[in-house]
Amino acid sequence: MFPAHPFDTDAFLPDVADEDKLKEECGIFGVVGVKDAANFVALGLHALQHRGQEAGGIVSHDPEAGFNSARRFGYVRDNFTSQSVMETLPGPLAIGHVRYSTAGSKGQTAIRDVQPFFGEFSMGGAAIAHNGNITNANALRRELIERGSIFQSSSDSECIIHLMARSMGRSIPDRMEDALKKVEGAFSVVAMTRTKLIGVRDPLGVRPLVLGQVGDGWVLSSETCALDIIGAKFVREIEPGEMVVINDKGVESHFPFRRAKSRFCIFEHVYFSRPDSIIGGRSVYETREAIGMELAKEAPVEADLVCPVPDSGTPAAIGYARQSGIPYGMGIIRNQYVGRTFIEPTEQIRNMGVRLKLNVNRALIDGKRVILVDDSVVRGTTSRKIKEMILDAGAAEVHFRIASPPTAWPCFYGVDTPQREKLLAATMSEEEMRDHLAVDSLKFISLDGLYRAVGQSQGRNPDAPQYCDACFSGEYPVKPADMIEQGFELKAAE
Ligand code: SF4
Numbered sequence: 001m002f003p004a005h006p007f008d009t010d011a012f013l014p015d016v017a018d019e020d021k022l023k024e025e026c027g028i029f030g031v032v033g034v035k036d037a038a039n040f041v042a043l044g045l046h047a048l049q050h051r052g053q054e055a056g057g058i059v060s061h062d063p064e065a066g067f068n069s070a071r072r073f074g075y076v077r078d079n080f081t082s083q084s085v086m087e088t089l090p091g092p093l094a095i096g097h098v099r100y101s102t103a104g105s106k107g108q109t110a111i112r113d114v115q116p117f118f119g120e121f122s123m124g125g126a127a128i129a130h131n132g133n134i135t136n137a138n139a140l141r142r143e144l145i146e147r148g149s150i151f152q153s154s155s156d157s158e159c160i161i162h163l164m165a166r167s168m169g170r171s172i173p174d175r176m177e178d179a180l181k182k183v184e185g186a187f188s189v190v191a192m193t194r195t196k197l198i199g200v201r202d203p204l205g206v207r208p209l210v211l212g213q214v215g216d217g218w219v220l221s222s223e224t225c226a227l228d229i230i231g232a233k234f235v236r237e238i239e240p241g242e243m244v245v246i247n248d249k250g251v252e253s254h255f256p257f258r259r260a261k262s263r264f265c266i267f268e269h270v271y272f273s274r275p276d277s278i279i280g281g282r283s284v285y286e287t288r289e290a291i292g293m294e295l296a297k298e299a300p301v302e303a304d305l306v307c308p309v310p311d312s313g314t315p316a317a318i319g320y321a322r323q324s325g326i327p328y329g330m331g332i333i334r335n336q337y338v339g340r341t342f343i344e345p346t347e348q349i350r351n352m353g354v355r356l357k358l359n360v361n362r363a364l365i366d367g368k369r370v371i372l373v374d375d376s377v378v379r380g381t382t383s384r385k386i387k388e389m390i391l392d393a394g395a396a397e398v399h400f401r402i403a404s405p406p407t408a409w410p411c412f413y414g415v416d417t418p419q420r421e422k423l424l425a426a427t428m429s430e431e432e433m434r435d436h437l438a439v440d441s442l443k444f445i446s447l448d449g450l451y452r453a454v455g456q457s458q459g460r461n462p463d464a465p466q467y468c469d470a471c472f473s474g475e476y477p478v479k480p481a482d483m484i485e486q487g488f489e490l491k492a493a494e
Contacts, residue, residue, distance in 0.1 A: 020382035021312075021375075022267065022407070022471070023100045023416040026115075026131035027051030028209070029226055030095035030190040032197035032246055033217030038089035040214065040230045041096040042080035047226035049076055050274060051131075052098040055114040056080065059127035061194050062091030067125050071114040092217075095192045097129035100416055113153045119161040126164070126172045128191040130157035131222055132207045132414040135185035138482040159183065173198055173245050177256040185478055186265075186413035186468075188238075190220045197246040204263040204477055205240025206413050206468050208279065211251070218246045223277040234278065240264075263477040265413065266467035269454045270404045271312055271375045272415070282455065285315050291403045291445060291453040292319025292373060299443030300324060301371060301399045305364065307331030309374040309386060316403035317373035326371065329364045332386065354385040366394035376404045377444075378417075380424040380437060387439050400437065402444040405472040406430065409491070412480040417471065420488075447472055 027048030031037040038060040045056055056079060057071035068089050072079035076098060080086065097115035116129040134140070137156035140163070145151065149162040163179030164172070172193045180187065186206035191198040199220040201209050212219035214232035221227055224234050238244060241257040265272070268279060275285035292315065306328045308317030321328035335357055370390055377383055377400075387398050406425030410417040420426045424433055434442035447469060448459035456466055470476045474491035484490065 020378050020380070022271065022378060022411065023052075025052055025100040025133070025414050025416055026129075027098045027222045027226075028096070028129045028131045028188060028190040028220070029222065030129070030192060030197050030199070030220045031214070031217055031230075032093045032192070033248060034092060034214060036086075036090065037092050037094035037217070038080075038096075039086060040217075040219070041094045042076060042086065043229050044219070044221055044226040045080070045096045045098050046076045047229040047274075048098055048222055051222060051272065052100040054100050054109060055111075056096065056098040057114045057116055057129075058089055058094055058096040059116045059118060059192065060089040060091045060094035061125075061192060063194075065090050067118065067127065067194075069116070069118060069127070071111055073109075073111070073114070093192055093195070093197060095127055095129050095190050095197070097131075097190075110153070113155045115155070115157060117153070117155070117158055117161050119165060121165065121172060121175065123170070123172060124194050126161075126176075126191060126193050128157070128160055128176075128189055130160065131188045131209075132186035132202065133412055134159060134183050134187065135412055135478055135483070136183070136481045137185075138485065140182065160189070172196070173243070176200070177243060177254070181257065184481065188222065195247050198243065199238050199246075200243045201238050201240055203241040203257040203260040204468070206263060206265050206477070208264070208268060208273070209238040211235045211238055211244065218251065220244075220246075223273055225274040225277040228276070237280075261464060261466075263465070263468040265415075266450065266454060266469045267404070267411075267415070267471065270450070275315055280455065287454055288315030288375075288403065289319035289322070291450060292316035292321075293323040294319075294449045294453040295373070295401050295403055295443075295445045296320040296323035298446060298449050299401055301401075301441055301443075303369040303371045303397065303399055305329050305331060305368045306371045306373060307365075307390075309372055309383075310334040310358065313372075313374040313403065316375060320371065320373050320401060324371075329361070331361050331365050331370060331372075331390070333359050333361055335359065354382055355389070358386065358389070360389045360393040362393040365390060367396055369397040369399070370395045371399045371401055373401045373403060375402070376407055377402055377424055377433070378407055379422055380433065383437050387437055397440045400434075400439050400442045402442070405444050405447045405450060405469075406433075407471050409471050409474045410483075410488075411471045412476070412483055413468065413470075413478070415471075 029044035031040045059069040116127040118127045134156040140159045164175040167175040167178035169175035188207040188209040189200045212227035212232035240262045306321040308314040408425040451460040
């Protein structure tokens with residue numbers, strides 16, 4: 001029923017990571033109760049590759065072979081495809097992780113930083129994979145080292161294993177609960193023991209985690225799109241602050257943390273999640289179209305053509321065109337077959353930059369007043385180059401419409417963001433950004449408009465925001481303690 005080898009077909013190439021985007025740092029996936037669970041995990045991680053392309057790892061457990069692991073740099077399709085690798089990961093229980101790069105190791109990742117992490121405890125082994133960022137990791141790490149812990153990696157996630165080792169809990173789920181109560185920040189965790197698959201979301205549910213079912217087995221995944229690839233049925237989202245422990249008897253649910261109001265990352269709706277995933281009962285694609293429609297209501301302009309900046313701006317551009325009545329067209333074509341491995345080797349190729357990935361559909365653009373819809377502006381470097389390409393192709397006017405508010409603050413919850421001063425919106429007003437990009441007009445969706453588009457008809461509740469929106473508002477739902485210690489200044493109270 002299922003391919004013995006996870007990539008026995010010519011799978012599609014993952015999208016090229018755009019250098020001027022925020023980057024989700026991790027995707028996690030776990031399966032219990034199926035034959036050769038690692039094959040399912042490899043496919044799940046492949047579907048989550050957009051959440052991290054730097055490295056990936058899988059740990060499996062088999063009653064006879066015990067725990068086994070494989071951790072590699074690069075794409076899942078290049079590392080977890082050969083029979084020789086997959087045969088080393090036997091058993092009915094496996095978890096996996098793809099990463100961009102986690103806190104503490106940017107630009108100098110070693111294989112020891114690649115998850116899942118493994119620990120041997122008196123009651124048996126356990127492996128964990130973490131999506132998010134621990135905001136008090138420096139303080140925890142200092143304390144743990146002073147008390148004798150020996151760290152193997154530079155990753156904040158390893159703190160969880162050491163905190164578990166120090167816990168007096170009688171079972172691994174108890175120890176995990178103890179450990180996670182000491183951790184601050186954003187975490188979705190998938191873990192495994194010899195017999196159990198465990199999933200946990202932090203009390204605010206900043207990062208996603210969903211539960212699925214495949215045959216008699218169970219699945220945990222960052223997103224629903226990765227359930228589809230293995231033919232699993234979506235069961236439900238793991239709730240903020242929930243821990244599920246899954247074994248052959250089924251799913252047990254606990255709420256070990258103090259209950260809090262959900263603050264899910266609103267940027268998952270805008271950009272990080274795949275458009276074919278479901279969040280909060282609604283397809284991400286549909287939400288992005290609604291964002292485009294809201295943007296058209298807020299920021300109309302007379303023009304001849306609405307063009308997406310592919311691929312992530314596409315649904316919002318379709319929504320903008322529908323609402324405005326202005327024709328939609330693919331004015332920019334993305335070359336689907338440019339991979340990181342191709343653009344990295346030489347400086348000469350790197351300098352070709354955007355033109356290597358995107359080409360203008362000249363016949364469509366020539367002489368037109370063009371609205372370009374993109375999901376976000378981070379440094380603005382790509383936006384500038386795209387504008388130049390559109391003008392070179394003969395556009396009469398270029399209007400940028402952005403499907404998120406200005407990104408003026410860094411994310412400390414598991415998303416790679418440039419330092420604050422490198423964010424265009426941190427140092428410039430909307431008008432200054434328009435002049436800097438040299439476009440005819442530039443408008444961002446408002447924060448309230450974004451909230452309406454994601455389903456909050458009354459907009460943002462300023463007293464109790466329904467989402468994390470810190471990268472737009474500067475209001476951090478969890479104090480970024482480590483960063484404050486390093487000199488980061490929070491927004492002054494108004
Ligand atoms: S700061 Fe932005 S990217 Fe980070 S979790 Fe919050 S909304 Fe998401």
